Amino acid sequence: MSGFNKVVASYQEALAGLEDNMTIIAGGFGLCGIPENLIQEIKRKGTKGLTVVSNNCGVDDFGLGVLLKDRQIEKIIASYVGENAEFERQMLSGELEVVLTPQGTLAEKMRAAGAGIPAFYTATGYGTPVGEGKEVRTFNDRNYILEESIKGDFAIVKAWKADTYGNLIYRKTARNFNPMAATAGKITVVEAEEIVPAGELDPDQIHTPGIYVDRLIQGTFEKRIEQRTIRHSGEQ
Amino acid sequence: MSGFNKVVASYQEALAGLEDNMTIIAGGFGLCGIPENLIQEIKRKGTKGLTVVSNNCGVDDFGLGVLLKDRQIEKIIASYVGENAEFERQMLSGELEVVLTPQGTLAEKMRAAGAGIPAFYTATGYGTPVGEGKEVRTFNDRNYILEESIKGDFAIVKAWKADTYGNLIYRKTARNFNPMAATAGKITVVEAEEIVPAGELDPDQIHTPGIYVDRLIQGTFEKRIEQRTIRHSGEQ
Amino acid sequence: MALTREQMAMRVAQELQDGFYVNLGIGIPTLVANYVPSNMEVMLQSENGLLGMGQFPTEEEIDADLINAGKQTVTVAKGASIFSSAESFAMIRGGHVDLTVLGAFEVDVHGNIASYMIPGKLIKGMGGAMDLVAGADNIIVTMTHASKHGESKLLSQCSLPLTGKGCIKKILTDLAYIEIIDGKFHLLEHAPGVEIEQIKALTAGELVVSEHVKEMNI
Amino acid sequence: MALTREQMAMRVAQELQDGFYVNLGIGIPTLVANYVPSNMEVMLQSENGLLGMGQFPTEEEIDADLINAGKQTVTVAKGASIFSSAESFAMIRGGHVDLTVLGAFEVDVHGNIASYMIPGKLIKGMGGAMDLVAGADNIIVTMTHASKHGESKLLSQCSLPLTGKGCIKKILTDLAYIEIIDGKFHLLEHAPGVEIEQIKALTAGELVVSEHVKEMNI
Numbered sequence: 041m042s043g044f045n046k047v048v049a050s051y052q053e054a055l056a057g058l059e060d061n062m063t064i065i066a067g068g069f070g071l072c073g074i075p076e077n078l079i080q081e082i083k084r085k086g087t088k089g090l091t092v093v094s095n096n097c098g099v100d101d102f103g104l105g106v107l108l109k110d111r112q113i114e115k116i117i118a119s120y121v122g123e124n125a126e127f128e129r130q131m132l133s134g135e136l137e138v139v140l141t142p143q144g145t146l147a148e149k150m151r152a153a154g155a156g157i158p159a160f161y162t163a164t165g166y167g168t169p170v171g172e173g174k175e176v177r178t179f180n181d182r183n184y185i186l187e188e189s190i191k192g193d194f195a196i197v198k199a200w201k202a203d204t205y206g207n208l209i210y211r212k213t214a215r216n217f218n219p220m221a222a223t224a225g226k227i228t229v230v231e232a233e234e235i236v237p238a239g240e241l242d243p244d245q246i247h248t249p250g251i252y253v254d255r256l257i258q259g260t261f262e263k264r265i266e267q268r269t270i271r272h273s274g275e276q
Numbered sequence: 277m278s279g280f281n282k283v284v285a286s287y288q289e290a291l292a293g294l295e296d297n298m299t300i301i302a303g304g305f306g307l308c309g310i311p312e313n314l315i316q317e318i319k320r321k322g323t324k325g326l327t328v329v330s331n332n333c334g335v336d337d338f339g340l341g342v343l344l345k346d347r348q349i350e351k352i353i354a355s356y357v358g359e360n361a362e363f364e365r366q367m368l369s370g371e372l373e374v375v376l377t378p379q380g381t382l383a384e385k386m387r388a389a390g391a392g393i394p395a396f397y398t399a400t401g402y403g404t405p406v407g408e409g410k411e412v413r414t415f416n417d418r419n420y421i422l423e424e425s426i427k428g429d430f431a432i433v434k435a436w437k438a439d440t441y442g443n444l445i446y447r448k449t450a451r452n453f454n455p456m457a458a459t460a461g462k463i464t465v466v467e468a469e470e471i472v473p474a475g476e477l478d479p480d481q482i483h484t485p486g487i488y489v490d491r492l493i494q495g496t497f498e499k500r501i502e503q504r505t506i507r508h509s510g511e512q
Numbered sequence: 513m514a515l516t517r518e519q520m521a522m523r524v525a526q527e528l529q530d531g532f533y534v535n536l537g538i539g540i541p542t543l544v545a546n547y548v549p550s551n552m553e554v555m556l557q558s559e560n561g562l563l564g565m566g567q568f569p570t571e572e573e574i575d576a577d578l579i580n581a582g583k584q585t586v587t588v589a590k591g592a593s594i595f596s597s598a599e600s601f602a603m604i605r606g607g608h609v610d611l612t613v614l615g616a617f618e619v620d621v622h623g624n625i626a627s628y629m630i631p632g633k634l635i636k637g638m639g640g641a642m643d644l645v646a647g648a649d650n651i652i653v654t655m656t657h658a659s660k661h662g663e664s665k666l667l668s669q670c671s672l673p674l675t676g677k678g679c680i681k682k683i684l685t686d687l688a689y690i691e692i693i694d695g696k697f698h699l700l701e702h703a704p705g706v707e708i709e710q711i712k713a714l715t716a717g718e719l720v721v722s723e724h725v726k727e728m729n730i
Numbered sequence: 731m732a733l734t735r736e737q738m739a740m741r742v743a744q745e746l747q748d749g750f751y752v753n754l755g756i757g758i759p760t761l762v763a764n765y766v767p768s769n770m771e772v773m774l775q776s777e778n779g780l781l782g783m784g785q786f787p788t789e790e791e792i793d794a795d796l797i798n799a800g801k802q803t804v805t806v807a808k809g810a811s812i813f814s815s816a817e818s819f820a821m822i823r824g825g826h827v828d829l830t831v832l833g834a835f836e837v838d839v840h841g842n843i844a845s846y847m848i849p850g851k852l853i854k855g856m857g858g859a860m861d862l863v864a865g866a867d868n869i870i871v872t873m874t875h876a877s878k879h880g881e882s883k884l885l886s887q888c889s890l891p892l893t894g895k896g897c898i899k900k901i902l903t904d905l906a907y908i909e910i911i912d913g914k915f916h917l918l919e920h921a922p923g924v925e926i927e928q929i930k931a932l933t934a935g936e937l938v939v940s941e942h943v944k945e946m947n948i
Contacts, residue, residue: 042771043749044809069560069597070583072576076483095597122636123583131635140635143559144601144643145676148393151598156823156865157384158415160396163646164605167624170642178924179394179424183677188415202575205809212480212594216561216578219596223824244448247596247812249781251751251773251826263576271568271586278553279531280591305778305815307803308794331815353804358854359801367853376853379777380819380861389818392605392647397863400823403842406860419895433607436795441591448812450795452779455814474591481812485563485593487533487555487608499794505802507786 046206046256047235051081054229058087058194061114065150065192066094066104067221070123070268074103074230075198075215077259082196083107091115093150093190095143095217100126102264108136117190119143123266126215142170145187147220152189154223154252155190159188198261199248202232203239204255207246214246222248231259280394282312282492283471287317290465290493294323294430297350301386301428302330302340303457306359307502310339311434311467315497318432319343327351328388329426331379331453336362338500353426355379359502378406381423383456388425390459390488395424406424427459431461434497438468438473443482444491450485458488467495513705514686520654522547523691524613524684526556526729527652535559535604535644536613538582540654544613555589555723557609564592581640601640607646611649614641616655618670618682621717623680623692625653626672638675646677655712657685664716666690666697686712689728694707696720701728731923732904736829737948739873741763741832742902745870746772748860753777753822753862756800756834759873762831773807777858779818782810799858819858823865830866832859834873834898836888837942839935841898841910843871844890856893873933882934884908884915895918905929907946914938919946 048054057147058064068074079098082090083106090113097116098105101189107113108126115137121127130136141149142164152160161184165171175186197218200211208230210218222228235258277407284290293315294300298319317333318326319342326349333352335340341347344362357363366372377385378400382402388396397420401407411422433454436447444466446454458464471494515523521543528534528544530552536542548554556565557582565580566587573587580586588594603609616627625645630639645651658664666683683690689701697719702708704727712719720725733741740762746752746762748770754760766772774783776798783798789803798804806812834845843863846856863869868912876882882935884901901908906929907919915937920926922945930937 044771045745045775046658071578072560072579072583114409118637120637120639128635138635140637141595142638142642143640144605144647146599147597148391151820152396154824154826155384155820156825157396157398158418158420159413160388160393162605164643166646167627168674170638170643177395182394184394203809207809207811210480212575212577212588213558213561213579215480215594216597223820223826231763242452243780243782243806243810243812244446246811249813249817249821250809251775251781251821265576265579265585266576266583267579267585268574269568269586270571270574272570279529280553280555306797308778308797309800354855356855356857364853374853375674376855378856378860379815380823380865381857383815383819390606390608391602392607400861402864404860404892405847406856406934439591443593444592448793448795449776449779449797449813452815456816459602459608475747476595478596479562479564479588479592482593482595485595485599485603486591487557487563487603501792501794501797501803502801503797503803504792505786505804506789506792508788 044205044250046110046250046253047204048255048257051077051257054078054255055081055085056086057227060087061089063091063093065221065224066092067197067216067218069095069216071098071103073198073216073218075196076261078196078229079104079106083110086113089114093117093192095146097121097124097127099123119146123148145225147217149187149190150217150220150224154220157189159186162187176254178211190224191256192225195221195228197228197230199224199230199232201234201236202230202256203236203241205238206230206250206256207241208248208253209241210247211244215226219248222252223225229255230251231257233261234258280441280486282489283484284491284493285439287313287493290314290491291317291321293463294321296323297325299327299329300427301307301431301457301460302328303433303452303454305331305452307334307339307500309430309434309446309452309454312497313433313467314465315340315342318348319346324348325350329353329428331355331382333360333363334359334482335359353377355382383453385423385426386453386456386460389427390456393425395422398423428461431457431464433458433464433466435466435468437470437472438466438492439472439477441474442466442486442492443477444480444484445477446483455484458484463490464488465491467493470494482506515703518543520684520686522730523689523728524652524654527611528552532610533557533563535612536610539615541613541615543659551630559600559604562592564589589679601643604643607647607649609648610650612644613654614644614652616667617672618667619653619680619683620667620670621692621695621697623678624670625675625680626670628676629673631673641675645679651680651682653680653683655685657687664714666715666717668717687714699725701726703728704730733921736761738902738904738947741907741946742870742872745829746770750828751775757833757916758834759831775855777818777822779813779815780810782807820859820863824869825865827866828868830862830869831872832862833894834871835890836883837871837898837901838885838888839910839913839915841896842888843893843898844888845893847891849891859893869898869900871898871901873903882932883934884935886935900901905932917943921943921946922948944948
C-alpha cells in the first residue's frame with residue numbers, strides 16, 4: 041500500500057484522536073456541502089467542549105445542529121446562525137459562546153491558517169462591533185482591521201469525488217468553505233461521495249491537492265435541502 | 277452582443293490605454309505560460325518607464341527580456357532573474373531598478389491586491405535583506421514581516437482555453453502566476469490559445485472567473501522551452 | 513403613493529448597466545433580478561461561490577448541491593463559474609462586483625449602515641453583508657423610509673450596531689432616491705405622488721432638497 | 731573520502747519516509763529523487779505549481795506547458811495535482827511539505843542560511859528559497875563542507891545576506907551529517923574514511939562531537 045493512500049475503513053477511524061475541548065473547522069454553507077456523516081460520528085462519540093468554526097451551525101435536527109442539541113459545542117465561530125432555534129436559545133441563555141465573524145473574513149481566516157499567514161488586514165468590519173479591540177491601520181487613506189488566522193485540531197470536509205491520494209473535486213456550490221477548511225486542520229478528514237484510484241483525476245482539475253488531506257472515507261449523503269425553491273416548467 | 281463579451285479584435289485594442297510609467301503585472305514562470313504576444317505588442321508600442329511585476333524577466337530575446345533590450349522597463353519586481361544577461365548588465369549598471377521579492381510573497385502580493393487585502397504577515401524574509409525596513413510582528417512566538425499587496429494598471433495573462441465571457445482555464449504548469457495576475461490589474465488583458473462560446477466550459481472547472489477579465493484575444497504561441505530535459509525511451 | 517416592493521426593485525433596476533456583475537441581497541434586492549431591462553445582460557453573484565446565478569430550478573432540475581446565498585435552490589446561467597467562498601469574497605472584497613444592492617435597518621448621513629443585529633432581539637449574524645458593504649464602491653441600500661411606527665430609518669447617527677462605516681452613498685426607499693454627499697442626505701428623486709414635505713418629515717438626518725429633484729420614473 | 735554528490739544524495743534519501751511530500755532544490759537536492767528506497771513512495775513538490783513531479787519526458791512526451799521549478803521539462807507522476815503559484819506557496823508557507831532539501835553557500839550555528847546572493851558577484855534572486863526555508867519544519871541543507879579554497883561554510887555567523895533566519899536544523903555535507911542544537915553544530919555522522927579532526931578543522935562554528943558519532947552508512 042502506498043504511503044499516500046489516505047483511505048480509512050470506518051468513520052471511527054476517520055475521527056480517531058478527536059478529544060474534548062478541541063477545535064473543529066467544518067466545510068459547508070447552510071446544509072450544502074456539509075460533512076454529514078462526520079458530524080454524526082462526532083455526535084456518536086459524544087465529544088464535548090468543542091469549538092466549532094463553520095459558516096453556519098446547521099438546523100435543529102441536521103448538520104452541526106445535532107451537536108448543539110447534545111450540548112457538545114462550547115463555542116462557535118460563524119457568520120450566520122439564523123436557521124436554528126436551539127442555537128438562539130443557547131446563545132441568549134449564555135450556554136453557548138458565539139463569535140460572529142463576517143463570511144469573507146471567516147473564509148480568509150481559514151485560508152490564511154492553511155497558507156502560513158498568521159494575520160491579514162481587511163476593511164470588512166472596520167468601525168463595527170467586529171472591529172472592536174482589533175488593531176486599525178490605514179493603507180492608501182482607507183482604514184482596515186487586523187484579523188488573525190484560525191487553525192483547527194481537526195478539519196472536516198465534504199468532497200464530491202476524491203482519489204485514494206486525497207486529491208479532491210467538489211461539485212457545484214457544495215464547494216463553498218470546504219477547500220479552505222481542508223487546508224486549516226492539523227488533521228484533515230474528508231468524506232467523499234466517490235473515491236477513485238489515484239491517477240484517474242485530471243491534475244489540472246483538482247480543487248484540493250491531496251497534501252492537505254490526512255484521512256478519507258466514502259460516505260452516502262442525505263443532502264437535505266434547506267429552501268426548496270422551484271419554478272414550474274414554462275415559467276420564466 | 278452581450279455586455280459580458282470580452283473579446284477584442286486586435287492586440288492594439290487589447291492594450292489600448294497602456295501608457296508610459298504604468299505598472300504591469302505579468303503572469304508566467306520562466307518562459308512557461310507567458311503572454312508572449314501581449315509582450316510583443318508592448319514592444320511594438322514602445323511604452324517606456326514601465327514597472328513590471330513578474331516572477332522572472334524572460335531571456336534576452338524572448339518574453340519580457342525583449343522589453344529590457346529596448347529599455348522600456350524602469351523597475352522590476354521579481355523573484356529570480358538569473359536567465360538574462362542583459363538584465364544583469366542593466367541591474368549592475370544601475371539603469372534598472374530591481375526589487376527582489378520571494379516567489380511566494382510575490383504570488384501572495386498579487387492575490388492580496390485582487391482580494392482587497394492591503395497587507396499580510398509572512399515569516400518569509402524575516403531577518404533577511406527582504407525584511408529590512410518592514411514591520412516585524414510576533415504571532416505565537418514566531419516573527420513575521422508585513423508585506424503589502426501590489427496592484428497593476430494592467431495585468432497581462434496567458435490562458436489555455438477561454439470562453440467569450442472571459443472565464444479562463446490554464447493548462448498544466450503554465451498556470452503558475454497567471455490566476456493571481458488576472459485578479460490584480462485595474463485592466464486585465466488575457467490572451468488565450470482558444471476561445472469558445474460562453475456556456476461551453478464546465479462552471480466547476482474554471483480557474484479564473486470572467487469577472488476579473490476586461491479584454492480577451494486569441495493568439496498563437498511559440499511556447500519556447502527554456503531547459504529541454506529529456507529521457508530516452510526505456511530510461512528510468 | 514409609497515412605492516411597492518416591486519416598484520422599488522424596478523427603480524433599482526434602472527441603475528443596472530449591460531455587463532454588470534451584481535450582488536443582490538435577500539428581500540427587495542432579490543426582486544431586482546426580475547426587472548433587468550431586456551436590452552441588457554447582468555450576471556448575478558451569489559456570495560457562497562457562484563457567479564452567474566440562474567432562475568429557480570424546475571422540479572426535475574433541483575439539485576441540493578446548487579444553492580444561492582439565501583440557501584435557495586437555483587440553476588446556473590450561461591457563462592457561470594463556481595468557486596470557493598474564499599475566492600467569492602476575494603471578488604467582493606477586491607471590488608470586482610459592479611453593484612451591490614442590500615437591505616438595512618438604518619442608514620445615516622455619514623454613510624454608516626446598520627443591517628444585521630438588533631441587540632437582545634435579532635442576532636442572526638452578518639453573513640456576507642459586512643464584506644459586501646466594505647468591498648463595493650457602488651452600493652444601493654433598499655429599505656422603507658420609515659418603520660411601521662413612523663420612525664425614520666435615515667438618521668443623523670445610526671443607533672444599532674453597524675454593518676459598515678462610511679460606505680453607503682445611495683439609498684432607495686419607498687418614498688425617495690437619496691444620495692449621501694459630504695455628511696448630508698441629498699434628495700435626488702421622490703416617488704410619484706409623494707410630497708417632498710412628507711419625505712422631509714420622515715428623514716431624521718439632515719436632508720438637502722435642491723431645485724432639481726425629479727419625480728421617479730417607474 | 732569526502733562523499734560524491736551522488737553519495738550525498740543517497741544519504742539524504744535515507745531521511746525520506748513513505749508518503750512524504752518533498753521539495754528538492756536545484757543541484758545535489760535534485761539527485762535525491764534518484765535514490766528513493768524502492769519500498770516507499772514520495773511525492774515531489776515543484777514550487778511553480780506541481781505536486782507529483784514525474785521523470786523527464788521522452789522526446790515525444792515533451793510539453794512546453796509542463797516544467798519544474800528549475801524550468802526543466804518534466805512529466806506528472808500518478809496522483810499529481812497542478813495549481814497556481816499562490817496555492818503552491820500556501821502549501822509551502824503553511825508547513826504542509828514534509829521535507830525540504832536545498833543547497834546553501836553558508837549556514838551558521840544559529841540556524842541561519844545564506845544561499846541566494848553574493849553581493850557584487852551573483853545576484854540572481856531568491857526564487858522560492860526564502861519561502862521554503864521559512865515554511866518548512868524539516869529542512870536538510872546540502873553543501874560541501876568547505877569552499878574550494880578550504881574556507882568553512884559552517885560558520886559562527888553567516889557573512890552573506892541571509893535567505894532565512896534561525897530555520898535550519900540539519901546539514902549534510904560531503905564530510906558530515908550535522909544537527910544544530912542550542913546554537914552549536916552537533917556532529918551526528920562522519921563520512922566513511924573522513925577523520926573527525928578534519929571535520930573539526932573545516933568547521934568554523936562551534937562543533938560538539940559526542941561519543942556517539944557514527945560513520946555514515948551509504
